[in-house]
Amino acid sequence: MHVNNQDTLQYALAQDNGLEMKILVPIKRVVDYNVRVRVKSDGSGIETEGVKMSINPFDEIALEEALRIKEAGNAEEVVVCSIGSKDCQQQLRTGLAMGADRALHVVADGPVQPLAAARILLKLVEREQPGIVFLGKQAIDDDNSQTGQMLAALWDRPQATFASKVTLADGKVTVTREVDAGLETLEVDLPAVLTCDLRLNEPRFVKLPEIMKAKRKPLDEIALDDLGIDHGPRLEITAFEPPPKRGGGKILGSAQELVDELKNKGLL
Amino acid sequence: MARILIIAQHEDGKLNPATAKTLKGALAFGAEGIDIAVFGSQPDPVAAEAAKLEGVARVLTIAHEDFAHATAARLAPEVQALAEGYSHILGPSTTFGKDLMPRVAALLGVNQVSDIQEVIDAHTFKRPIYAGNAIITVKAPQDQPVVATIRSASFSSAVAGDSQADIVAREPAAEDPGHTRFVKLETGGGDGPDLQTADRVVSGGRALGSKEKFELIFEFAGKLGAAVGASRAAVDAGYVPNELQVGQTGKIIAPELYFAIGISGAIQHLTGIKDAGTIVAINKDGEAPIFEIADYGLVGDLFEIVPELEKLI
Numbered sequence: 123m124h125v126n127n128q129d130t131l132q133y134a135l136a137q138d139n140g141l142e143m144k145i146l147v148p149i150k151r152v153v154d155y156n157v158r159v160r161v162k163s164d165g166s167g168i169e170t171e172g173v174k175m176s177i178n179p180f181d182e183i184a185l186e187e188a189l190r191i192k193e194a195g196n197a198e199e200v201v202v203c204s205i206g207s208k209d210c211q212q213q214l215r216t217g218l219a220m221g222a223d224r225a226l227h228v229v230a231d232g233p234v235q236p237l238a239a240a241r242i243l244l245k246l247v248e249r250e251q252p253g254i255v256f257l258g259k260q261a262i263d264d265d266n267s268q269t270g271q272m273l274a275a276l277w278d279r280p281q282a283t284f285a286s287k288v289t290l291a292d293g294k295v296t297v298t299r300e301v302d303a304g305l306e307t308l309e310v311d312l313p314a315v316l317t318c319d320l321r322l323n324e325p326r327f328v329k330l331p332e333i334m335k336a337k338r339k340p341l342d343e344i345a346l347d348d349l350g351i352d353h354g355p356r357l358e359i360t361a362f363e364p365p366p367k368r369g370g371g372k373i374l375g376s377a378q379e380l381v382d383e384l385k386n387k388g389l390l
Numbered sequence: 391m392a393r394i395l396i397i398a399q400h401e402d403g404k405l406n407p408a409t410a411k412t413l414k415g416a417l418a419f420g421a422e423g424i425d426i427a428v429f430g431s432q433p434d435p436v437a438a439e440a441a442k443l444e445g446v447a448r449v450l451t452i453a454h455e456d457f458a459h460a461t462a463a464r465l466a467p468e469v470q471a472l473a474e475g476y477s478h479i480l481g482p483s484t485t486f487g488k489d490l491m492p493r494v495a496a497l498l499g500v501n502q503v504s505d506i507q508e509v510i511d512a513h514t515f516k517r518p519i520y521a522g523n524a525i526i527t528v529k530a531p532q533d534q535p536v537v538a539t540i541r542s543a544s545f546s547s548a549v550a551g552d553s554q555a556d557i558v559a560r561e562p563a564a565e566d567p568g569h570t571r572f573v574k575l576e577t578g579g580g581d582g583p584d585l586q587t588a589d590r591v592v593s594g595g596r597a598l599g600s601k602e603k604f605e606l607i608f609e610f611a612g613k614l615g616a617a618v619g620a621s622r623a624a625v626d627a628g629y630v631p632n633e634l635q636v637g638q639t640g641k642i643i644a645p646e647l648y649f650a651i652g653i654s655g656a657i658q659h660l661t662g663i664k665d666a667g668t669i670v671a672i673n674k675d676g677e678a679p680i681f682e683i684a685d686y687g688l689v690g691d692l693f694e695i696v697p698e699l700e701k702l703i
Contacts, residue, residue, distance in 0.1 A: 159520045168524055237501045264519050266504045268492035275496035280463055280570040283489045301485040302586060304577035304633050311569040320639045321632060355534045357501050361527040371685040377698040380686055389647045389668055390703060
């Protein structure tokens with residue numbers, strides 16, 4: 123196994139030269155959390171026409187945490203990035219209004235699968251040399267929960283997923299993770315990939331003056347083709363269907379009736 | 391033909407129940423062989439347990455002290471080294487599998503198929519998206535290894551088979567990258583059954599009103615031999631620790647019998663229980679959304695109904 127210390131060295135060197143830490147926050151444009159999504163009647167996809175779109179809520183939490191780290195004096199710059207059509211610049215502007223310093227938009231048509239997304243992010247990491255890449259634990263549209271872990275693998279750097287608490291000190295991050303058994307704490311060297319869980323923080327509300335200010339912040343477009351990404355191999359989605367419905371139940375009159383019903387079904 | 395390698399999840403010298411469910415999913419692939427890999431500081435007791443399960447050809451043990459609390463960064467290159475010769479690498483869709491398997495997939499240069507809920511054939515699967523509000527059919531390329539996680543709630547547990555699989559010891563192939571260190575694991579405790587895999591689950595919501603009053607749920611669950619769960623509202627209110635949360639952002643479960651007590655039924659909670667066998671809802675608001683998916687409902691004061699049920703059972 124090749125032990126990759128080059129990034130650590132490069133990162134330490136940047137620190138010695140007085141360059142403060144940068145945090146890169148990838149955000150995804152998704153159907154808003156409150157929208158009840160529906161499968162198109164012909165089964166060709168999800169109904170997204172005229173539907174409210176937002177920053178993936180987990181990514182918003184990641185961005186909030188990055189901003190708090192910066193506000194605490196532990197980072198100098200927060201850069202948001204997104205991969206997708208022109209429309210995702212709306213979400214990048216929201217990210218800038220929340221407080222990110224600048225935005226990168228990798229212009230891509232059509233869906234980008236997690237491995238390709240991780241390869242694209244690695245290119246951005248090479249350009250930006252962030253100390254932390256902070257992502258949501260999953261996107262609420264495809265629920266894949268892969269991109270952060272994949273980026274960490276391709277970058278050969280630490281990953282701390284499902285973070286519910288993040289503490290920075292001495293070039294290390296201590297992360298409390300929400301795992302099935304409870305709470306696990308990891309200590310990772312920088313640079314590192316972190317993904318956040320729901321309880322990490324509550325993102326701030328954006329104020330109108332911030333939205334105006336965000337319009338003047340830099341947003342750079344990068345053509346996907348310029349990054350020279352290998353997009354394969356891809357998974358093919360062949361069908362969309364709504365989930366099976368549960369049948370209507372019975373309202374019972376008493377605890378005794380419930381116990382009888384459950385006993386009849388052999389459940390008690 | 392498919393040759394499958396399953397990465398076992400285990401704790402305290404015992405196989406995590408999600409591993410037997412992953413195996414059950416794997417049995418639907420029509421594989422010519424299924425092996426289970428057990429990484430551990432002392433993998434032998436776990437391997438002995440895994441070797442008894444139906445359909446297992448071999449159990450591979452890889453022992454190293456690093457694996458006592460192995461991180462994804464430590465394990466992924468080990469799995470990559472073992473993957474040679476296998477068409478499929480599977481893990482459970484638990485936080486363990488979700489952390490590790492995408493890292494393995496990236497090292498093998500493929501996308502992961504997340505949360506398989508149904509196996510059509512060895513390369514075609516159904517999985518939920520949008521928190522289960524839509525189901526997609528996904529085809530993985532034939533000429534690439536398939537890396538996937540199996541959704542525990544969608545499969546029963548593989549049981550002990552007739553024969554005993556061979557146990558083969560392998561040497562670790564990678565080294566500790568040194569950049570990721572385990573510090574500690576805090577568990578919420580509790581002696582009851584495991585929430586993720588229990589046949590019966592009793593969950594309480596915000597209507598319980600306090601941490602003290604939530605004891606009612608623990609008592610009732612104890613009487614039923616059920617695991618205890620909670621709604622996000624109850625967790626956020628601090629009645630119970632967050633590993634008890636049932637729902638889209640907590641645990642997605644499929645017990646035979648589920649009690650939702652004082653839970654109104656936010657979409658995110660319903661998403662976590664819709665594969666349950668029978669759902670019983672107890673709530674004072676007869677209009678609560680929980681009743682739309684419940685098989686049996688009781689409308690009334692939970693502080694009267696639950697003690698009454700306890701007496702009747």
